[in-house]
Amino acid sequence: MLKLFTSTAYVSHHVTPAIRIRSSPVKSPLLNALTQLTGWNRSSHELGRRAFSSDSEGSDTNSSAIVSKPNLNDCLTLLALPLPHKPLIPGFYMPIYVKDPKLLAALQECRRQQAPYAGAFLLKDDASTDSSSSSETEEILEKLKGKELLNRIHEIGTLAQISSIQGEQVILVGRRRLKITEMVSEDPLTVKVDHLKDKPYDRDDDVIKATYFEVMSTVRDVLRTTSLWRDQVQTYTQHIGDFNYQKLADFGTGISGANKHQNQRILEELDVHNRLDLTLEVVKKEVQINNIQKTIAKTVEDKFSGEKRRILLKEQLAAIKKELDVETDSKSAFSEKFRERIEPNKDKIPKHVLKVIEEELTKLQLLEASSSEYDVTCNYLDWLTMLPWGKFSDENFDVPRAEKILDEDHYGLSDVKERILEFIAVGGLRGTSQGKIICLCGPPGVGKTSIGRSIARALDRKFFRFSVGGLSDVAEIKGHRRTYIGAMPGKMVQCLKSLGTENPLVLIDEIDKLGVRCQAGDPASAMLELLDPEQNANFLDHYLDVTIDLSKVLFVCTANMIDTIPRPLLDRMEVITLSGYITDEKKHIARDYLEKTARRDCGVKPEQVDVSDAALLSLIENYCREAGVRNLHKHIEKIYRKIALKLVRKGASAQVPAISDTKSLAKTDLESPETSAEESKTEQSGAVAETVENFMIDESNLSDYVGKPIFQAEKIYEQTPVGVVMGLAWTSMGGSTLYIETTFVEEGKDKGGLHITGQLGDVMKESAEIAHTVARRIMLEKEPKNHFFANSKLHLHVPAGATPKDGPSAGCTMITSLLSLAMKKPVRKDLAMTGEVTLTGRILPIGGVKEKTIAARRSQVKVIVFPEANRRDFEELAENVKEGLDIHFVDKYEQILELAFGYDKSVTWFHPLRKFLG
Numbered sequence: 004m005l006k007l008f009t010s011t012a013y014v015s016h017h018v019t020p021a022i023r024i025r026s027s028p029v030k031s032p033l034l035n036a037l038t039q040l041t042g043w044n045r046s047s048h049e050l051g052r053r054a055f056s057s058d059s060e061g062s063d064t065n066s067s068a069i070v071s072k073p074n075l076n077d078c079l080t081l082l083a084l085p086l087p088h089k090p091l092i093p094g095f096y097m098p099i100y101v102k103d104p105k106l107l108a109a110l111q112e113c114r115r116q117q118a119p120y121a122g123a124f125l126l127k128d129d130a131s132t133d134s135s136s137s138s139e140t141e142e143i144l145e146k147l148k149g150k151e152l153l154n155r156i157h158e159i160g161t162l163a164q165i166s167s168i169q170g171e172q173v174i175l176v177g178r179r180r181l182k183i184t185e186m187v188s189e190d191p192l193t194v195k196v197d198h199l200k201d202k203p204y205d206r207d208d209d210v211i212k213a214t215y216f217e218v219m220s221t222v223r224d225v226l227r228t229t230s231l232w233r234d235q236v237q238t239y240t241q242h243i244g245d246f247n248y249q250k251l252a253d254f255g256t257g258i259s260g261a262n263k264h265q266n267q268r269i270l271e272e273l274d275v276h277n278r279l280d281l282t283l284e285v286v287k288k289e290v291q292i293n294n295i296q297k298t299i300a301k302t303v304e305d306k307f308s309g310e311k312r313r314i315l316l317k318e319q320l321a322a323i324k325k326e327l328d329v330e331t332d333s334k335s336a337f338s339e340k341f342r343e344r345i346e347p348n349k350d351k352i353p354k355h356v357l358k359v360i361e362e363e364l365t366k367l368q369l370l371e372a373s374s375s376e377y378d379v380t381c382n383y384l385d386w387l388t389m390l391p392w393g394k395f396s397d398e399n400f401d402v403p404r405a406e407k408i409l410d411e412d413h414y415g416l417s418d419v420k421e422r423i424l425e426f427i428a429v430g431g432l433r434g435t436s437q438g439k440i441i442c443l444c445g446p447p448g449v450g451k452t453s454i455g456r457s458i459a460r461a462l463d464r465k466f467f468r469f470s471v472g473g474l475s476d477v478a479e480i481k482g483h484r485r486t487y488i489g490a491m492p493g494k495m496v497q498c499l500k501s502l503g504t505e506n507p508l509v510l511i512d513e514i515d516k517l518g519v520r521c522q523a524g525d526p527a528s529a530m531l532e533l534l535d536p537e538q539n540a541n542f543l544d545h546y547l548d549v550t551i552d553l554s555k556v557l558f559v560c561t562a563n564m565i566d567t568i569p570r571p572l573l574d575r576m577e578v579i580t581l582s583g584y585i586t587d588e589k590k591h592i593a594r595d596y597l598e599k600t601a602r603r604d605c606g607v608k609p610e611q612v613d614v615s616d617a618a619l620l621s622l623i624e625n626y627c628r629e630a631g632v633r634n635l636h637k638h639i640e641k642i643y644r645k646i647a648l649k650l651v652r653k654g655a656s657a658q659v660p661a662i663s664d665t666k667s668l669a670k671t672d673l674e675s676p677e678t679s680a681e682e683s684k685t686e687q688s689g690a691v692a693e694t695v696e697n698f699m700i701d702e703s704n705l706s707d708y709v710g711k712p713i714f715q716a717e718k719i720y721e722q723t724p725v726g727v728v729m730g731l732a733w734t735s736m737g738g739s740t741l742y743i744e745t746t747f748v749e750e751g752k753d754k755g756g757l758h759i760t761g762q763l764g765d766v767m768k769e770s771a772e773i774a775h776t777v778a779r780r781i782m783l784e785k786e787p788k789n790h791f792f793a794n795s796k797l798h799l800h801v802p803a804g805a806t807p808k809d810g811p812s813a814g815c816t817m818i819t820s821l822l823s824l825a826m827k828k829p830v831r832k833d834l835a836m837t838g839e840v841t842l843t844g845r846i847l848p849i850g851g852v853k854e855k856t857i858a859a860r861r862s863q864v865k866v867i868v869f870p871e872a873n874r875r876d877f878e879e880l881a882e883n884v885k886e887g888l889d890i891h892f893v894d895k896y897e898q899i900l901e902l903a904f905g906y907d908k909s910v911t912w913f914h915p916l917r918k919f920l921g
């Protein structure tokens with residue numbers, strides 16, 4: 004029996020509830036017809052002609068095996084069966100459900116009378132009903148009878164063989180095309196029909212042939228994708244006959260997913276070529292749908308396999324990470340890590356911190372691992388648990404050891420060292436050195452930072468340095484709030500984390516250059532909170548959000564001047580001044596420290612270079628006059644670099660040991676001069692030493708190494724001319740000498756006046772005016788007839804004109820310069836002076852006594868005049884600074900007159916003054 008599973012075909016594309024048959028596919032193997040179909044090509048055309056040459060009548064003959072009785076042509080009056088969803092294509096099965104008992108009985112009667120045929124007609128769409136609702140369509144079918152039904156069905160349909168009737172289910176097999184001609188009876192609807200014949204066509208027409216081949220090839224494509232249809236081919240050809248043009252068209256339509264209208268249209272088409280065209284359209288669409296279906300299936304499959312692969316890889320990665328102990332991304336691993344960190348010193352962690360850690364750990368468990376909040380919490384916990392809660396390095400208050408360390412690292416600075424030792428001694432007695440902020444103040448390069456490092460070494464504390472020069476963002480000190488993206492804790496928390504102890508020595512560099520209050524906050528207040536011993540036991544970093552105890556931290560600040568340090572900060576500091584080095588000190592530092600470091604850094608052996616004392620002196624005097632030694636260090640390095648190059652060029656490098664050897668040698672030099680001397684002696688005695696080149700650097704060839712001298716002598720005049728006096732000034736770079744020059748411009752009755760130049764600040768300008776008034780008064784007192792000041796226009800200048808200057812301390816120098824001009828007498832040789840003067844001629848104290856003394860020595864000054872009030876400052880100076888100087892302390896200007904001009908016995912009005920001075 005023929006079994007074509009139209010229902011299965013519909014299931015794949017159209018779910019048709021009315022057709023509820025579920026038959027199992029035919030299990031017979033692929034037969035020749037399939038082979039023929041799938042292997043069909045143009046070369047087998049002849050075969051094709053033979054196979055498909057039979058016409059529809061012929062096919063009827065072929066199919067007589069199943070439709071043996073009666074002759075189909077006799078079936079002209081038939082029961083009309085309405086089909087709700089699809090017309091019946093000839094050659095295909097269709098199960099239908101007949102609920103009308105009358106119709107069912109009539110159908111059974113037909114079967115019994117050996118004329119098992121009926122007409123199957125597609126129900127037309129009704130505009131008033133929703134054709135898509137199959138249940139409604141069935142209801143309508145039940146109600147429609149007679150004429151009404153006739154009007155609702157298409158007049159062209161199919162002669163259907165009633166294959167079987169089981170209960171309500173009737174299985175029909177399409178045989179031929181029919182057309183209703185008239186109604187015979189109403190219930191059940193019986194009609195008269197004409198059997199339709201295809202229009203005649205030319206089988207050898209190229210176009211129809213080509214269309215046929217195209218339909219064939221497309222059907223083959225459809226069959227390739229659906230194995231089910233392959234079986235249908237076999238069955239179809241077996242029972243209906245080979246594929247002629249018409250049958251191929253019907254077969255293509257039957258297996259396609261075309262809708263009922265397309266199917267009906269093809270059914271009604273009697274022109275074979277047109278029918279083939281229409282079939283081609285629907286099978287092509289079928290191929291397209293199949294392709295889309297394949298793509299969708301593949302995408303879904305890929306997606307599934309990709310996702311599965313990802314999960315698998317993730318699991319593998321987690322396992323590998325766990326194995327390598329780098330498991331960090333899972334919640335439990337993180338929590339475990341944080342717990343492991345806090346567990347050993349849980350008792351030392353402050354309670355409030357421990358509480359926050361626990362809270363955050365609980366929160367971590369509730370968060371989604373992919374959320375940003377999760378990352379923030381992890382980072383926060385990382386910081387909290389990494390801090391050295393309750394960890395301290397043991398402090399060392401051994402004063403002799405500290406003294407040794409300080410001496411080892413720095414030459415001189417005895418007063419500074421003494422202050423530091425006092426500090427350590429106090430710390431030893433108290434058992435702690437906290438609660439103090441040391442501020443090392445002095446010009447650049449005097450060793451403030453390196454002293455800070457030495458203090459840390461002496462106390463056995465860890466060292467951390469951060470510069471606050473120009474810092475204006477408070478977040479640098481106090482951290483960002485955690486809500487900001489990329490938030491970080493402040494410098495202090497970073498310091499504690501990196502050092503791992505709660506009591507390091509923190510060097511805050513350039514505190515005098517702290518940024519000003521701005522939008523980002525007031526850095527001075529933040530610094531105060533950080534440094535103040537009263538406040539810093541509960542320092543609150545914005546990021547950490549829990550208070551931390553910084554009272555154990557020893558803060559050392561450095562500054563170039565104290566004037567710009569915020570007052571509240573300065574108040575809490577213990578200022579230690581480093582005022583710069585005199586030539587002699589610089590010489591020692593250069594010899595014992597800088598030369599050794601430079602030698603080590605350049606890989607030169609001690610016996611290869613000899614820098615003479617005179618060369619060093621010239622270097623200090625003519626190249627590196629500043630208070631510190633950083634520039635001197637650079638110049639010495641320059642010399643050694645040039646020597647290294649010369650050595651290499653001359654091939655001496657062959658004898659110079661490898662860099663690492665020289666480094667270790669140089670290091671030994673630094674650590675123990677005696678050992679290095681011995682070593683070098685031994686080497687000198689060896690064969691290598693004989694070949695080593697020796698460079699001698701003295702005053703004469705110094706410029707070959709460091710270029711032309713930068714400084715001319717500060718001393719412009721051997722003997723200061725009339726109207727010129729040497730003053731002493733202080734700058735943040737150290738002390739310096741400066742000349743005050745006054746000259747006569749023009750004379751005229753009551754034309755007396757003073758013109759001032761030299762980039763002087765307001766204070767210094769006022770000072771010059773005061774000096775003019777005081778000088779005029781003194782002259783009037785001593786020589787009433789001298790009207791020099793009243794009638795002379797004068798000009799006062801302070802070189803160098805490009806350098807801005809200010810301050811009152813040049814007052815006495817200006818008066819002396821004016822008087823020298825008035826008296827036309829130069830002041831005594833080698834004299835320098837400093838001191839503020841009041842209008843009544845009193846001398847007020849000045850600052851920078853040490854720097855000024857050092858500057859005076861540098862300019863070969865022998866006699867210095869200081870205010871009486873500065874006597875103590877001077878007496879505190881080291882002996883080597885004071886040595887060989889003739890210092891005079893004055894509190895009235897008249898005393899300076901005697902010192903400056905007393906050498907000239909012709910000035911009679913000095914004598915009473917000399918008596919006064921004793």
Ligand SMILES: Nc1ncnc2c1ncn2[C@@H]1O[C@H](COP(=O)(O)OP(=O)(O)OP(=O)(O)O)[C@@H](O)[C@H]1O
Pocket residue numbers: 412413414415416445446447448449450451452453454561562563592596597631632633636
């Ligand atoms: N008394 C000294 N003995 C030995 N070396 C010294 C001495 N003073 C300074 N130095 C050396 O001079 C160099 C510069 O010192 P340092 O950097 O400490 O200066 P600073 O005062 O901190 O300068 P700045 O104010 O510019 O920061 C360092 O190499 C230091 O070792």
